[in-house]
Amino acid sequence: MRLVRALVTAAGLLALWQLLVWATEAPPYILPAPGRVAAAFVARIDLLLANAWVTALEIVLGIVIGTLLGIASALLLASFAPLRRWLLPVLVMTQALPVFALAPILVLWLGYGLASKVAMAVLIIFFPVTAAFLDGLARTSPGWLELARTMNASPGAMLWHIRVPAALPALASGIRVAAAVAPIGAVVGEWVGSSAGLGYLMLQANGRMQVDLMFAALLMLCAMALLLYFALDHGLRRMTRWQV
Amino acid sequence: MRLVRALVTAAGLLALWQLLVWATEAPPYILPAPGRVAAAFVARIDLLLANAWVTALEIVLGIVIGTLLGIASALLLASFAPLRRWLLPVLVMTQALPVFALAPILVLWLGYGLASKVAMAVLIIFFPVTAAFLDGLARTSPGWLELARTMNASPGAMLWHIRVPAALPALASGIRVAAAVAPIGAVVGEWVGSSAGLGYLMLQANGRMQVDLMFAALLMLCAMALLLYFALDHGLRRMTRWQV
Amino acid sequence: KLTVLLDWFVNPDHGPLVIAKQQGFFEEEGLEVELVAPADPNDPPKLVAAGKADIAISYQPQLHLQVNEGLPLVRIGTLVATPLNSLVTLRDGPIDSIKQLEGKKIGFSVAGFEDALLGAMLESKGLSLSDVELVNVNFALSPALLSGQVDAVIGAFRNFELNQLELEGKKGKAFYPEEEGVPAYDELIYVAHKDSLERPELRRFLAAVERATLWILNHRGRSWDSFKGYAKELDDKLNEMAWKDTLPRFAHSPAALDTGRYARVASFLHERGLIGAPPAVSTYAVDLNEQR
Amino acid sequence: MPEPAPAIHLRIDRLAWEEGILFEDLDLSFPAGRWSCLLGPSGCGKTTLLRLVAGLLEGGEARASDGRPLDGRIAYMAQSDLLLPWLTVRENLVLGPRLRGAGRALMRDARERAAELLAQVGLAAYAEALPQTLSGGMRQRAALARTLVEDRPVVLMDEPFSALDTVSRHRLQELAARLLADRTVLLVTHNPLEALRLGHQLFVLGGRPTRVQGPLVPEGAPPRPAGDPAVLRLQGALLDQLVASAALTEAA
Amino acid sequence: MPEPAPAIHLRIDRLAWEEGILFEDLDLSFPAGRWSCLLGPSGCGKTTLLRLVAGLLEGGEARASDGRPLDGRIAYMAQSDLLLPWLTVRENLVLGPRLRGAGRALMRDARERAAELLAQVGLAAYAEALPQTLSGGMRQRAALARTLVEDRPVVLMDEPFSALDTVSRHRLQELAARLLADRTVLLVTHNPLEALRLGHQLFVLGGRPTRVQGPLVPEGAPPRPAGDPAVLRLQGALLDQLVASAALTEAA
Ligand SMILES: Nc1ncnc2c1ncn2[C@@H]1O[C@H](COP(=O)(O)OP(=O)(O)OP(=O)(O)O)[C@@H](O)[C@H]1O
Ligand SMILES: Nc1ncnc2c1ncn2[C@@H]1O[C@H](COP(=O)(O)OP(=O)(O)OP(=O)(O)O)[C@@H](O)[C@H]1O
Ligand SMILES: [Mg+2]
Numbered sequence A, B: 001m002r003l004v005r006a007l008v009t010a011a012g013l014l015a016l017w018q019l020l021v022w023a024t025e026a027p028p029y030i031l032p033a034p035g036r037v038a039a040a041f042v043a044r045i046d047l048l049l050a051n052a053w054v055t056a057l058e059i060v061l062g063i064v065i066g067t068l069l070g071i072a073s074a075l076l077l078a079s080f081a082p083l084r085r086w087l088l089p090v091l092v093m094t095q096a097l098p099v100f101a102l103a104p105i106l107v108l109w110l111g112y113g114l115a116s117k118v119a120m121a122v123l124i125i126f127f128p129v130t131a132a133f134l135d136g137l138a139r140t141s142p143g144w145l146e147l148a149r150t151m152n153a154s155p156g157a158m159l160w161h162i163r164v165p166a167a168l169p170a171l172a173s174g175i176r177v178a179a180a181v182a183p184i185g186a187v188v189g190e191w192v193g194s195s196a197g198l199g200y201l202m203l204q205a206n207g208r209m210q211v212d213l214m215f216a217a218l219l220m221l222c223a224m225a226l227l228l229y230f231a232l233d234h235g236l237r238r239m240t241r242w243q244v
Numbered sequence C: 001k002l003t004v005l006l007d008w009f010v011n012p013d014h015g016p017l018v019i020a021k022q023q024g025f026f027e028e029e030g031l032e033v034e035l036v037a038p039a040d041p042n043d044p045p046k047l048v049a050a051g052k053a054d055i056a057i058s059y060q061p062q063l064h065l066q067v068n069e070g071l072p073l074v075r076i077g078t079l080v081a082t083p084l085n086s087l088v089t090l091r092d093g094p095i096d097s098i099k100q101l102e103g104k105k106i107g108f109s110v111a112g113f114e115d116a117l118l119g120a121m122l123e124s125k126g127l128s129l130s131d132v133e134l135v136n137v138n139f140a141l142s143p144a145l146l147s148g149q150v151d152a153v154i155g156a157f158r159n160f161e162l163n164q165l166e167l168e169g170k171k172g173k174a175f176y177p178e179e180e181g182v183p184a185y186d187e188l189i190y191v192a193h194k195d196s197l198e199r200p201e202l203r204r205f206l207a208a209v210e211r212a213t214l215w216i217l218n219h220r221g222r223s224w225d226s227f228k229g230y231a232k233e234l235d236d237k238l239n240e241m242a243w244k245d246t247l248p249r250f251a252h253s254p255a256a257l258d259t260g261r262y263a264r265v266a267s268f269l270h271e272r273g274l275i276g277a278p279p280a281v282s283t284y285a286v287d288l289n290e291q292r
Numbered sequence D, E: 001m002p003e004p005a006p007a008i009h010l011r012i013d014r015l016a017w018e019e020g021i022l023f024e025d026l027d028l029s030f031p032a033g034r035w036s037c038l039l040g041p042s043g044c045g046k047t048t049l050l051r052l053v054a055g056l057l058e059g060g061e062a063r064a065s066d067g068r069p070l071d072g073r074i075a076y077m078a079q080s081d082l083l084l085p086w087l088t089v090r091e092n093l094v095l096g097p098r099l100r101g102a103g104r105a106l107m108r109d110a111r112e113r114a115a116e117l118l119a120q121v122g123l124a125a126y127a128e129a130l131p132q133t134l135s136g137g138m139r140q141r142a143a144l145a146r147t148l149v150e151d152r153p154v155v156l157m158d159e160p161f162s163a164l165d166t167v168s169r170h171r172l173q174e175l176a177a178r179l180l181a182d183r184t185v186l187l188v189t190h191n192p193l194e195a196l197r198l199g200h201q202l203f204v205l206g207g208r209p210t211r212v213q214g215p216l217v218p219e220g221a222p223p224r225p226a227g228d229p230a231v232l233r234l235q236g237a238l239l240d241q242l243v244a245s246a247a248l249t250e251a252a
């Protein structure tokens, strides 16, 4: 059933794409028709897979580190109100920093390898996670907190046993957003400095005017994003199963 | 008090920045010292202001349209479960699309003007809003929904009077994330064939190695982001005042 | 009204265009010209091909790739008539010759043909592409070189990056492709849509930029003032230095076409596997003033 | 009242949770325009029964004696108050009409009725308060008032007086009995005296799967005074039944 | 019991909400090792009083007779059950020790105690159930059991039996009376009979600002049987006091 739905959605999107191509009469070097892209996909599948592998690694590392960092910073900020007042603005600022401005600095410190791209993905991922989790932590039902107080919970225990579980649904919501934006984080990272990966491949194809190959890489990226999102979604649902 | 805190934070960050410059011995073309940036800021303030104005317009439009679209799509998806199953993957995919692949398409349809930049910002903003709001709508306390059912609420009334208010805190959380990423949305949008705006200025300054000017523009952007975030946060708090 | 898509932000490379605007040469030709800067140099040709703009600034090697991929584009004029691209290392660094690049990192900003260029240069010295590591550094050619992240960069413009390095107190050493086994080419060219060649505005446009080029050559000192007056952000040391270096490289006769040069580059790219069998030059490069 | 109240027939073939079968093969009738009280040990399925009648749970079939659907003729007051935290008490009271998209005239009527009922449940001073600032009993009174604003022929109430002090409880029982005199009412309560005061008939639930005993039918019209001989006479019998059903439920 | 229960003195200078002054210039003493019952009209401030003693609210000063801080010696059962929805009933019961970071030995003890209490409140079969799947009365029993697992010298309970049927209510009253025999207990209840059965002394709250009357001191040791002459004798007086305090509260 699920598979059927996925296939039908895919077919629908392809039809829409084709229609768009017809309706707007977009030339193939701007928006190639699905057929052309499919051909490029098949013809260059080895190239695509080799680069996808690099990007996938970056994405997964980015998600893991970004989520962990986000969770940690939300916990920290939630535990210490003064810290929150001082550091929240800094966090907000990190979001407004365009990656390319930071890229040279990141590259200077981390080099052109995996690290700088993972850093980029982390940078993009960790704020949605932090913000959502922090919000969840701040909205714990006061009744539970009072109960914990009468039970002489240490702030740590209160955090761990009450506020964190109560905020899990909010965290899940943040991780979902993070999962959706993680691929773009990795690609932007590759864009700024790389010698492999789907982002690199796209740049290269774009430079060579091989727009169909570029779109094939884009397709690959979308597929990875979807896979990641729904796999994570599945896991997150299990994590908050007590939820309605 | 607030102002004092803001000033102290700013001073602290500047100190940190200067320290970083000293510690890493970063050359000025990678990380210029605060003093240099301040000088550039003062020297080119007219340029900065003129471009900031353009970017501010894009940000505000992006936030407004992106939030409205996000709210609308969340409402739509929440109202029609089948729609959600079919369209959610599409939404997730939009997040994985790198800008530069879309740039020519956007320009093709929307021209070089404001529209294509705002479109880019909207694309970045609307998913966090959609995801957070959708999550909130899906988590309405079942007791309230049952109450509404016994009161013969139409699905529309149920949505409007029960699910939407109940999901407002979640929406607020999403909008906060959106506010934080809106500036980067606008800046990235300016990569789509631009000739004004802070993003344009940064790219241009970067291309010329006027890194101090670039950082001055970055500073401006950060200031705008902070202002936006805290203004919105203030408004959102009022909106969910019944919340604990 | 003509929309001209630049390849990059306005910079001294676009001198004749800016001067033609500043000095009113376009107006005198009855043209209203809008200069638009994109962020990705690959976009303008696509948009001209799609009919969204009238003229794009592109690179000659790019044109061959574009034509190979079926874009209906034709070169109608030349802006900068020599290669600008070069392989740059730091003068006080360890690299004195191309030969020493073996096993080193070379940064590039993706344009699609760096590997061909670099490959030819390396092979002329007995190396090959597999002897170096290519790293995409996108916007940051000079910083990457200065900070030692890479040992050399390809794609650096000799009128630009070299000055940048100098402003940072370092001297760059440039290796010129046309001296290292790559056929000479026009760095910057004007391209238009195949179907728009009959438009009289195109010839008037070329006439205006030709006037501007000559005006620049005649009024070197004033030309800089006129150029920097176009936009506030242009007025800086780097542009001033670049302006001097770029002046001699503007095509003195923008509309004129050297067919042989195009044929040579086409077969060079073909040999390096970047394009298929090259079509006749006349299908993608014309002299608008010929036989009409 | 907008229309005569129907009798209600409930048929349950089988309803089971993970822990086992709750109801099996059960037929119940609640007569029209009368108060039926449901008693029984905690966890025996009283709330579940109400939810079945209200159509909030699959697994049973509730029919009205007049053959028309029950949907839209029921007011349900749940065991928890379910006040909406973002609405003031006054707004909570007119939630029903608002959810049904009532026009201006209807809304004005509802608001008047709400103001009246607020005064009658002793919350006139708290009309503009948010529910979070009310005490437990005050919240329950607001929820009761909301149910009464609904003005439906069939009213289901799940322990509506459980959080009230003796005096208000007594007063609100009278109020409800008066306002819902000719409605078909299902009242879940743990207070045998309350059931005896208010019910036309009393059902005692118990056992596993839950069976229904009764009805016990006190004489006279409710609300009966606490000292009414009919009440006193049945009190012992009812208590015995409750003890028995508790034992029955536990044994299982 | 870990230590002898202290008496508690509560002093309130002034406590006001938006709607007006709730308490003003109030001194109350709750004797050591005794059950004090608080009665009074809904909204008169019983819950607020308990929260003051528990230290959950600013505005009053609660001191223990032994001079040591009360903090850490109180178990509080709130008016709503506050079961954590992500924990099973069993896990909810040992929440206290877990929150205090109890070691393995302590946790094992607590778990044993919890299992015992679960059986005593009739929820043995529901140890692994999530709270959402329990009925209202079952949730309240779980919350009561959790309070008893805490095993504290001072116990505050806010209407702990309100959602229970007569039979379980009776049984759990006995259980609580037995397990908390020598604790200092503050019990808020709306049931005069319950107060008379369980309380060493009864306080009636009422009026605006709220004043406290009493204590009424029934003879004999709780839990008294319902038919105890001491209970019957005081019943009338208590009811009169409640009616009077309700009238007083309303008039304001
Ligand atoms: N957070 C608050 N904000 C404003 N008013 C409050 C707040 N909490 C309690 N009150 C008010 O204090 C008064 C006493 O409330 P409290 O909960 O103590 O009553 P109670 O005696 O426990 O009543 P009940 O028997 O109904 O539970 C009420 O009038 C209530 O409206
Ligand atoms: N969603 C559910 N999932 C699993 N079991 C449930 C669910 N809802 C109710 N039950 C079970 O059904 C039984 C009856 O519950 P119900 O709420 O009807 O009891 P009740 O008679 O109203 O009790 P009380 O007097 O305590 O409110 C209980 O054993 C309960 O555990
Ligand atoms: Mg129930």
Ligand SMILES: [Mg+2]
Pocket: D135, D136, D137, E046, E047, E048, E079, E158
């Ligand atoms: Mg209370």
